[in-house]
Amino acid sequence: MTTPASTKQRLIIIGNGMVGHHLVEQLVEQGALDRYQVTVFGEERHLAYDRVHLSEYFSGRDADSLALSTADYYAEHGIELRLNEAVLTIDRQANEVVTDQDRYPYDRVVLATGSFPFVPPIPGNDRDGCLVYRTLEDLDAIRAAAEKANTGVVVGGGLLGLEAANALRGLDLDTAVVEFAPRLMPMQVDTEGGELLREKIESLGVQVLTERATQCIEDGDTARHRMVFQDDKILETDLIVFSAGIRPRDELARDCGLEVGERGGVVIDDQCLTSDPQILAIGEVALWNQSIFGLVAPGYQMAKAALSTLMGGETRFQGADMSTKLKLLGVDVGSIGDAHGNQNPGARNFRYLDQIKQEYRKLVVSSDGKQLLGAMLVGDNGYFDTLMQYYDNGLELPDDPASLILPSSEGAPALGPDALPETATICSCHNVTKGDICATIDAGAVDLATVKGDTKASSGCGGCAALLKSVVDHELTARGVEVDQSICEHFAHTRQELYDIVRVEGIKTFGELIETHGHGLGCDICKPAVASILASCFNEPITDAAHVPLQDTNDTFMANMQKNGTYSVVPRIAGGEITPDKLVVLGQVAQKYGLYTKVTGGQRIDLFGARLEDLPDIWGELIEAGFETGHAYGKSLRTVKSCVGSTWCRYGVQDSVGMAIQLENRYKGLRAPHKIKFGVSGCTRECAEAQSKDIGIIATEHGWNLYVCGNGGMRPRHAELFATDLNDEQLYRTIDRFLMFYVRTADRLQRTSVWRENLEGGLDYLKEVILDDSLGLGDELERQMQTVIDNYQCEWADAISDPEKLKRFRSFVNDARPDPDIIFTSERGQLRPA
Amino acid sequence: MNTATALKDEAHTDVTWQTICTKADLVTFSGVAAWLATAEGPAQVAIFYLPGHAQELYAIDHHDPFSDANVIARGIVGDIKGEPVVASPIYKQHFRLEDGSCVEDESVTLRTWPVRFDGEKVVIEA
Ligand SMILES: Cc1cc2nc3c(=O)[nH]c(=O)nc-3n(C[C@H](O)[C@H](O)[C@H](O)COP(=O)(O)OP(=O)(O)OC[C@H]3O[C@@H](n4cnc5c(N)ncnc54)[C@H](O)[C@@H]3O)c2cc1C
Ligand code: HEM
Ligand code: SF4
Ligand code: SF4
Numbered sequence: 001m002t003t004p005a006s007t008k009q010r011l012i013i014i015g016n017g018m019v020g021h022h023l024v025e026q027l028v029e030q031g032a033l034d035r036y037q038v039t040v041f042g043e044e045r046h047l048a049y050d051r052v053h054l055s056e057y058f059s060g061r062d063a064d065s066l067a068l069s070t071a072d073y074y075a076e077h078g079i080e081l082r083l084n085e086a087v088l089t090i091d092r093q094a095n096e097v098v099t100d101q102d103r104y105p106y107d108r109v110v111l112a113t114g115s116f117p118f119v120p121p122i123p124g125n126d127r128d129g130c131l132v133y134r135t136l137e138d139l140d141a142i143r144a145a146a147e148k149a150n151t152g153v154v155v156g157g158g159l160l161g162l163e164a165a166n167a168l169r170g171l172d173l174d175t176a177v178v179e180f181a182p183r184l185m186p187m188q189v190d191t192e193g194g195e196l197l198r199e200k201i202e203s204l205g206v207q208v209l210t211e212r213a214t215q216c217i218e219d220g221d222t223a224r225h226r227m228v229f230q231d232d233k234i235l236e237t238d239l240i241v242f243s244a245g246i247r248p249r250d251e252l253a254r255d256c257g258l259e260v261g262e263r264g265g266v267v268i269d270d271q272c273l274t275s276d277p278q279i280l281a282i283g284e285v286a287l288w289n290q291s292i293f294g295l296v297a298p299g300y301q302m303a304k305a306a307l308s309t310l311m312g313g314e315t316r317f318q319g320a321d322m323s324t325k326l327k328l329l330g331v332d333v334g335s336i337g338d339a340h341g342n343q344n345p346g347a348r349n350f351r352y353l354d355q356i357k358q359e360y361r362k363l364v365v366s367s368d369g370k371q372l373l374g375a376m377l378v379g380d381n382g383y384f385d386t387l388m389q390y391y392d393n394g395l396e397l398p399d400d401p402a403s404l405i406l407p408s409s410e411g412a413p414a415l416g417p418d419a420l421p422e423t424a425t426i427c428s429c430h431n432v433t434k435g436d437i438c439a440t441i442d443a444g445a446v447d448l449a450t451v452k453g454d455t456k457a458s459s460g461c462g463g464c465a466a467l468l469k470s471v472v473d474h475e476l477t478a479r480g481v482e483v484d485q486s487i488c489e490h491f492a493h494t495r496q497e498l499y500d501i502v503r504v505e506g507i508k509t510f511g512e513l514i515e516t517h518g519h520g521l522g523c524d525i526c527k528p529a530v531a532s533i534l535a536s537c538f539n540e541p542i543t544d545a546a547h548v549p550l551q552d553t554n555d556t557f558m559a560n561m562q563k564n565g566t567y568s569v570v571p572r573i574a575g576g577e578i579t580p581d582k583l584v585v586l587g588q589v590a591q592k593y594g595l596y597t598k599v600t601g602g603q604r605i606d607l608f609g610a611r612l613e614d615l616p617d618i619w620g621e622l623i624e625a626g627f628e629t630g631h632a633y634g635k636s637l638r639t640v641k642s643c644v645g646s647t648w649c650r651y652g653v654q655d656s657v658g659m660a661i662q663l664e665n666r667y668k669g670l671r672a673p674h675k676i677k678f679g680v681s682g683c684t685r686e687c688a689e690a691q692s693k694d695i696g697i698i699a700t701e702h703g704w705n706l707y708v709c710g711n712g713g714m715r716p717r718h719a720e721l722f723a724t725d726l727n728d729e730q731l732y733r734t735i736d737r738f739l740m741f742y743v744r745t746a747d748r749l750q751r752t753s754v755w756r757e758n759l760e761g762g763l764d765y766l767k768e769v770i771l772d773d774s775l776g777l778g779d780e781l782e783r784q785m786q787t788v789i790d791n792y793q794c795e796w797a798d799a800i801s802d803p804e805k806l807k808r809f810r811s812f813v814n815d816a817r818p819d820p821d822i823i824f825t826s827e828r829g830q831l832r833p834a
Numbered sequence: 835m836n837t838a839t840a841l842k843d844e845a846h847t848d849v850t851w852q853t854i855c856t857k858a859d860l861v862t863f864s865g866v867a868a869w870l871a872t873a874e875g876p877a878q879v880a881i882f883y884l885p886g887h888a889q890e891l892y893a894i895d896h897h898d899p900f901s902d903a904n905v906i907a908r909g910i911v912g913d914i915k916g917e918p919v920v921a922s923p924i925y926k927q928h929f930r931l932e933d934g935s936c937v938e939d940e941s942v943t944l945r946t947w948p949v950r951f952d953g954e955k956v957v958i959e960a
Contacts, residue, residue, distance in 0.1 A: 489914070489915065490912075490913075520912075520913045520916065521863075521884070521887070521911065521912050521913040521918060522912045522913070523910070523912030523913065523914065523919075523921070524909070524910040524912055524921035524926065524928075526912075527910055527912060528910070545862070548861065548864060549861070549862065549863035549864040549910070549911065550910070551910075552910065552923065553905070553908040553909065553910075553923035554923075556864075556908065557908070561905070561908070561923055561924065563901060563903070563924065564901075564903050565901070565903035565904055565905045565924075807859070807861075808861060808866075810866075811867065812867050812868050812869050812878070813854065813855040813859040813860075813866045813867070813868045813881075814854055814855050814868045814869055815868075815869050819878070819904050821897075821903075821904055822903075822904075
């Protein structure tokens with residue numbers, strides 16, 4: 001039963017920012033709405049948004065996607081949200097808050113008004129084009145001003161200043177940062193770290209000026225403004241962003257006589273109560289124990305404590321850790337605890353500086369060397385999580401603490417999940433401990449998604465995702481829960497198990513496999529996966545009657561379906577080498593069938609916009625001219641990209657094009673768990689970008705160096721050097737083994753890069769299996785590859801010679817005319833979907 | 835929206851069993867597309883054939899509302915917890931063959947029509 005509105009207490013929240021909104025969520029979740037009738041005032045016209053990721057507004061995110069909630073959410077829970085309505089005063093006599101619209105009575109008030117950017121009192125600071133960086137509106141103003149500007153200066157070299165500098169750079173301005181202190185980020189890093197940071201940031205083209213106090217801003221000669229510094233040096237710029245710190249927005253509190261700190265901030269106690277117990281304050285406006293917390297996580301903890309106070313609970317705010325892990329202008333910066341080592345007398349340091357890789361790490365440890373008191377990282381935050389766990393949980397350091405910051409080949413030594421105590425915080429945004437995670441697992445959660453849903457862990461900034469997964473996996477395994485790896489509901493097997501069954505039992509069709517080892521009709525997960533396994537093993541044409549229903553539409557019609565239901569046609573152009581005659585044919589075919597043509601990243605030419613019913617004729621003409629299918633539609637070998645190599649290039653040491661053509665012809669048609677790309681470069685200059693491919697080959701004076709498991713695309717990964725100076729034969733044999741081992745053991749839709757990252761034993765294990773033949777599989781893998789190579793036939797050539805197979809390429813079984821809903825328009829002289 | 839139909843005008847009577855194609859035109863465990871005359875005008879229908887299954891034939895809208903392309907017949911057929919479904923080849927939503935309802939989005943349902951064999955002929959009621 002809910003309490004009738006009239007008997008509910010009236011709670012007013014002033015400020016709809018990150019922390020104010022978090023309090024609203026807490027009120028909803030903890031059932032506080034039974035007791036309180038809630039009204040929220042927001043001065044901005046936007047509903048609470050993710051200020052932490054504000055800069056992404058410049059890199060493609062819009063206001064909607066940054067929003068933390070929706071108006072519907074507020075309405076659904078009966079919370080009155082009054083945006084664009086600032087509170088002007090709090091009338092403590094009448095117990096009312098006052099806006100320019102009305103007066104609103106209250107029983108309790110929560111101040112969550114955040115802070116404002118401090119603009120130093122420099123004459124001229126209010127000139128047009130002098131801006132700040134805090135709200136969506138500020139960013140709109142910066143964007144507008146940048147359109148008329150060539151140069152920009154950020155005043156303030158702290159965290160926010162560098163973020164603003166990055167944004168200006170992104171808006172194509174020549175950017176400089178002016179800092180008053182002798183180094184950048186004086187709060188987070190020391191002299192050495194600051195120096196490194198400066199080098200890194202300058203190498204990105206951002207000018208860094210430290211120890212500069214601006215005296216005044218006036219009209220410039222070459223740009224809009226001229227900044228004059230203490231030593232009469234000047235800097236001219238079109239746009240200035242002030243980021244010289246934040247100040248709490250405590251004006252409401254001041255005006256109504258609440259206690260505020262000397263340097264601002266509404267004084268609160270552990271319960272978040274101000275000097276008037278009817279009024280609470282949380283977030284950046286609040287001053288607790290003489291400190292303002294300019295980060296979002298402490299604000300969230302205050303919101304929890306405030307809720308508890310409102311509900312008569314026991315949760316108190318007990319201060320918060322200001323450790324931060326950031327990426328600024330692409331540079332990792334991390335700071336933990338007493339990073340400067342100046343709060344703990346007797347503290348000792350370990351420091352590591354690499355001026356080549358530009359990395360700096362520092363540990364601050366207790367005098368006995370057993371406790372971590374603080375740490376500072378510049379250049380590589382890979383070390384952060386482990387250090388944070390030592391710090392947070394007071395774990396005893398290893399005998400040689402330096403090992404925690406020294407580079408090792410496998411990156412930072414990870415602290416295993418079992419080494420963490422129950423109290424270890426895994427997710428600091430939502431304050432989830434390892435104990436909380438264990439509790440949900442004990443209560444029946446058996447997978448990551450459920451744990452996430454139950455605890456909200458990893459749903460804040462997401463920084464803990466990897467740690468969370470390893471804790472969950474570890475705890476599940478420890479409880480003997482078999483993590484269900486079945487491919488789908490139709491088979492209680494992994495892809496690898498199905499592969500072994502197919503191999504061992506010689507099963508050649510999906511029907512046979514599901515009858516003997518599965519149940520039901522199958523689905524769009526297991527069917528293509530099994531089709532791929534069958535093709536890897538036997539390489540029968542995928543258009544054979546038994547295989548056709550298994551394929552994704554791309555494989556069925558041997559063409560990639562585009563967004564309007566038409567297809568692309570991609571003939572193989574091995575190694576990217578093509579004769580003029582063939583080039584002419586491609587053009588003629590495209591003209592005849594009205595196709596859009598584009599040179600792709602894989603060094604071949606795609607023809608787009610083919611209608612289903614035209615595919616056989618198009619391919620007829622291409623095959624006639626000597627083309628064959630390029631398998632662009634398949635999870636299979638795509639292309640072998642090559643540079644021009646020793647035949648033409650004056651640097652080349654081997655014939656990279658020749659090798660690329662050899663390899664492409666050898667492995668074409670190989671079906672695998674995912675697509676496979678190769679690259680071959682003719683010398684170490686690496687023009688073919690082979691190290692971003694699944695298989696990369698780089699010529700040496702003596703032969704070929706082989707790199708494996710690289711990736712471009714969404715998650716780039718450098719390929720790793722696998723073997724050196726191989727001759728042609730050795731190269732083929734090594735790749736045969738490698739690819740077949742991948743086909744055999746990878747998960748469905750797992751690229752070689754991800755497969756490699758999940759492979760127990762890593763690269764060394766892979767080398768043992770492939771190069772040293774530690775499992776005795778070498779011959780078998782080579783034989784299996786030979787079968788695939790021997791059974792290769794162009795699927796299109798096979799299809800167009802078979803009337804039964806061609807039946808599938810009719811648009812409609814009862815009408816030969818094309819689909820009238822496919823409509824094209826033209827752009828830059830070619831067709832494109834309407 | 836549609837501008838072409840293969841079917842003669844006399845097929846535009848109220849509700850009738852229309853002959854669409856023959857068994858030989860179908861692809862087992864997969865779909866083909868056809869034109870169908872309906873009261874609202876010509877429609878593109880996807881016909882799926884699951885030989886040996888309790889219900890062997892299904893007729894469902896060929897138009898995929900998520901991509902606005904006519905592609906459903908080219909999707910993969912399977913089952914989810916025993917219910918036969920087809921997965922759209924473009925954005926992979928699943929539609930139940932029985933009633934056309936979308937598994938991922940309750941608010942979306944494709945049209946379905948009764949379909950059966952009449953000897954070797956495939957006939958649909960519309
Ligand atoms: C660019 C940028 C990057 C940041 N990056 C990080 C980061 O990486 N990590 C991190 O932890 N923190 C970061 N922060 C800080 C973080 O955003 C703040 O700590 C957090 O937003 C504070 O929340 P809040 O609710 O206290 O204040 P705010 O989010 O500022 O919300 C206060 C709201 O109250 C409104 N308001 C003020 N006065 C009134 C009034 N009288 N009536 C009605 N409404 C009023 C304001 O308009 C504002 O919308 C960043 C901040 C910025 C600007
Ligand atoms: C550091 C060394 C080099 C790198 C990293 C490099 C990289 C590249 C890349 C990425 C491409 C585009 C490939 C594509 O279209 O997909 C390219 C094109 C090309 N490179 Fe290089 N390159 C380098 C040096 C050279 C040298 C030394 C030569 C010859 C003397 C050369 C000749 C070419 C030619 C002819 C092209 C094709 C240009 C075109 O597409 O119009 N490159 N290079
Ligand atoms: S990789 Fe070497 S051989 Fe190939 S194009 Fe570049 S410079 Fe020439
Ligand atoms: S990058 Fe994205 S849009 Fe471009 S081709 Fe690849 S998938 Fe399509």
